[in-house]
Amino acid sequence: MRPITGTHVYSYVKCPRLAALDLHLPRSERRPPTEWEEFAAQRGRDFEASYVAGLGAVAPRHPERDFAAGAAATRDLLLAGTPLVHQGVLQTEDCLGLPDLLRRVPGASALGDHHYEVLDVKTSGRPRGEQILQVVFYSHLLTALQQRAPSHGALVLKDGREERFVLADYEAAHDRVLAALRALRAEPTGARPFLQAGCSGCYHDQRCLGELTAAQDLSLVQGMSHGARAILEALGCRTIADLASFHPQHARERGQLDAALVRRLRRAAQAHLLGAPLVETRPRTERCRDGAIVHLLGDPFADRVLAFGTLYPAVEGGRFTWTRAADADDEWRAFDELVAALPERVPLWHFGEALPRWYEGQVFAREADPALELRFQALDKRLRGAATYPRPVFGLSDFVQFGLQRDALRAGHPGAAALWARGGDGDERLRQKLETDLRDLAELIAAILEAPPTVQADSAEGVATLGL
Numbered sequence: 001m002r003p004i005t006g007t008h009v010y011s012y013v014k015c016p017r018l019a020a021l022d023l024h025l026p027r028s029e030r031r032p033p034t035e036w037e038e039f040a041a042q043r044g045r046d047f048e049a050s051y052v053a054g055l056g057a058v059a060p061r062h063p064e065r066d067f068a069a070g071a072a073a074t075r076d077l078l079l080a081g082t083p084l085v086h087q088g089v090l091q092t093e094d095c096l097g098l099p100d101l102l103r104r105v106p107g108a109s110a111l112g113d114h115h116y117e118v119l120d121v122k123t124s125g126r127p128r129g130e131q132i133l134q135v136v137f138y139s140h141l142l143t144a145l146q147q148r149a150p151s152h153g154a155l156v157l158k159d160g161r162e163e164r165f166v167l168a169d170y171e172a173a174h175d176r177v178l179a180a181l182r183a184l185r186a187e188p189t190g191a192r193p194f195l196q197a198g199c200s201g202c203y204h205d206q207r208c209l210g211e212l213t214a215a216q217d218l219s220l221v222q223g224m225s226h227g228a229r230a231i232l233e234a235l236g237c238r239t240i241a242d243l244a245s246f247h248p249q250h251a252r253e254r255g256q257l258d259a260a261l262v263r264r265l266r267r268a269a270q271a272h273l274l275g276a277p278l279v280e281t282r283p284r285t286e287r288c289r290d291g292a293i294v295h296l297l298g299d300p301f302a303d304r305v306l307a308f309g310t311l312y313p314a315v316e317g318g319r320f321t322w323t324r325a326a327d328a329d330d331e332w333r334a335f336d337e338l339v340a341a342l343p344e345r346v347p348l349w350h351f352g353e354a355l356p357r358w359y360e361g362q363v364f365a366r367e368a369d370p371a372l373e374l375r376f377q378a379l380d381k382r383l384r385g386a387a388t389y390p391r392p393v394f395g396l397s398d399f400v401q402f403g404l405q406r407d408a409l410r411a412g413h414p415g416a417a418a419l420w421a422r423g424g425d426g427d428e429r430l431r432q433k434l435e436t437d438l439r440d441l442a443e444l445i446a447a448i449l450e451a452p453p454t455v456q457a458d459s460a461e462g463v464a465t466l467g468l
C-alpha cells in the first residue's frame with residue numbers, strides 16, 4: 001500500500017485526478033519537467049536551503065529513502081528536545097510526512113516537558129489553502145508521535161514572514177481530503193480528468209488530454225463546470241457531439257440547468273466541432289486598433305518586471321518598441337519612457353492583471369499621472385466576451401491557440417522569461433517574446449473584436465455551415 005504523503009494532500013486540492021495518478025503511477029509515467037520548470041523548482045529548493053541555513057536546525061541522519069530509519073532518528077531528536085528539526089520523518093500506518101521544520105514549543109507531551117509544531121517553507125507571497133492543509137496533515141502525524149495535538153502550524157513565505165494559523169480551523173477540511181485520498185488509493189477511477197487552467201503546467205497533461213480527447217469529454221467545452229458536466233452526462237448528453245445538438249424543451253429535460261447556460265454550452269460545443277471561434281453579435285462602440293497595446297514579461301518568483309513592450313497602433317504591422325528594466329528600481333523608468341513615446345490619451349490595451357497590479361504597486365511611490373490608469377483597457381475581458389472559443393481559454397496562449405489556431409508558444413513560454421534573463425542571449429529572447437505576443441494580440445483584435453459576427457450556429461444556415 002503506497003503511503004499518503006503531504007504532496008498528495010497538496011495535489012488533491014489542486015486536482016483530485018492529479019492525486020489519484022500520483023498514488024498509482026510510478027514517477028517514470030510523468031512528463032519530464034521543462035528546462036524552465038526545473039529552474040523554478042531549483043529556485044524553490046535554494047530558497048528553502050538558504051532560509052534554513054541560518055537557523056541552526058538539525059536534520060535526522062538516515063539512509064536515503066529509508067523512512068523507517070528516518071522516523072526513528074526524528075523521534076530521537078524530538079525526545080532530546082532539539083529546538084529545530086529540518087526535514088524530520090513522520091510516519092503512521094498509512095501516511096508519511098517530511099515537513100520542512102519541526103519547532104519545539106513549551107507544553108508537556110509524550111516527548112517530555114515540550115512538544116513540537118510544524119513549519120513549512122514556501123516560495124509564494126501569500127498562504128494558499130493547499131499549503132495550509134499540508135501543514136495540518138503533518139501536524140496530525142506529529143500528534144500521533146508526541147501524543148499531543150499542537151495548537152498552531154505555520155508557513156514561512158518568500159519574504160521570510162511567518163504566517164501562523166490555528167489548526168482546528170482546518171480540521172474538517174483536512175479530514176475530508178484525507179478520506180478522499182484513502183478512497184482514491186483504493187479506487188483511482190473515482191477521479192476523472194477535467195480540463196482546467198492548471199493542466200498546462202501539470203506533468204500528467206499529455207495523459208489527461210489524450211483521454212479527454214478520445215472520450216470527447218464535455219470539459220473540453222468552454223464554460224463547462226464539474227456540476228454541469230455531471231448533470232448533462234446523467235441526461236445522456238455525454239460527448240461534445242451530443243452537446244452540439246442538445247435541444248431540451250423543458251427545464252426537466254435540461255436537468256434544471258439554466259436555459260441560457262445550456263445555449264452557451266451548446267454553442268461552445270459547436271465551436272469545438274468547427275475548430276474555430278464563433279464571433280458573437282455585440283455593440284461596437286470603439287475601434288481597438290486606434291489604441292496601443294502594452295505588454296510585460298515578469299519574474300513572479302522575484303516579484304519583478306523584466307521588460308515592457310508596446311505596439312502602436314494596435315494592428316499586426318504596428319510599431320513595436322520595448323525596454324528592459326535593469327532591476328526593480330528601473331521598472332518605472334522603463335514603463336514611463338515607453339508610454340511617454342505614445343500619443344497622449346490613446347487607450348492602453350493590456351492582457352490580464354499583471355500590468356494594472358504592477359501599476360497599482362508603483363503608483364503610490366511615484367509621481368504618477370492618475371489619468372494614466374484611466375487609459376488601461378482589459379483586452380482579455382473583451383476577447384472573452386466577444387467570441388465562443390473551441391476550447392476553454394485561460395491565458396493568452398489559449399486565446400492565441402484557439403482564437404488564431406496558432407502556436408502561442410513559438411517564441412517560448414512566458415514562465416521561462418526569468419531563465420532567459422540570466423543567459424547571454426536573454427535580451428533577444430525577451431524582445432522576441434514580447435514582439436510575438438504583441439503582434440498576436442493585435443491579430444486577436446482584428447480576428448475577434450473587429451470581425452463580423454459568425455453566422456448563428458442554431459439557425460438553418462448555421463446548421464448547414466457547421467455540418468451539425
Ligand code: SF4
Binds near residue numbers: 194198
Ligand atoms: S492534467 Fe489536469 S486533469 Fe490531469 S491530473 Fe493534471 S491538473 Fe488534473
